[in-house]
Amino acid sequence: MARNSLLDRFRPVGAPGPAGPAGVPATDDEGTAAELIPVFEALDPTIAEGSEETGSAGAQAQQTVAAARRQAAALVEQARLDSGAVRAEAAARVSAEAASENEHLLDEAREEAQRLRSHGESRVPELASAIVADLVQDLLGRGTDTG
Template sequence: MARNSLLDRFRPVGAPGPAGPAGVPALDDEGPAAELIPVFEALDPAISEARGRTDAAAAHAQQTVAAARRQAAALVEQARMDSAAVRAEAADQVSAAAAREDEQLLADARAEAQTLRSRGESRVPELASAIVADLVQDLLGRGTDTG
């Protein structure tokens, strides 16, 4: 049996003119579904190919995610290992900065001590003269008070 086309669904009607019988579906038992079967059958290879591509893409995505997770885990592990070295380097920098600050404080203290020492030494002759003068005054004053 030959396949019917879309145009075969309707019975032929008369030529234009006075009213005649209306066209009605000729194949009521099969309906439009029978016409769509060949279309969907023709789509089967494309659907199968699409499913295959989707499955391949899903597998590829899983592989990519797994590789990314492995890479992330390796980066985290490397960062953990590097963190000890970074902490040690930071501690060294802090220690060096503290040592420089201590050296600067010590140098400032020595300079201030030297300044005080110089001032004191410069006043020694003056103070010594004043003390000797006071002692001499004391001794002279006692000598006149006892007699």
């Protein structure tokens, strides 16, 4: 039985009222696949175009990944080169700071030594007088003991 439209696949049913023949799907030897064949055939160019675009996008993605890998390798290499200069700069800065700190400590030590020297030198006359007085006292004390 040839069909004119989708609605033809159902048998006509009777008017409302007492029970009559039931409306059931007509048996179809070709099945619903026969109805879908023209739809899928119409989609074939779109599917082919999608496959082409997918292939093109995949190739473009591979090129982008390869370019990104090259760029990353160049950045890593540049960082390796720059690290030597940064290390040298840091070492120079640390050395300069250490030299400055050493110079500061040396200046403080010189000031402390000068202060101690001045203090010691200021006490020399007093200590010399005390020593001479002790010696004189000691000599006078001996002279009276022997005489």
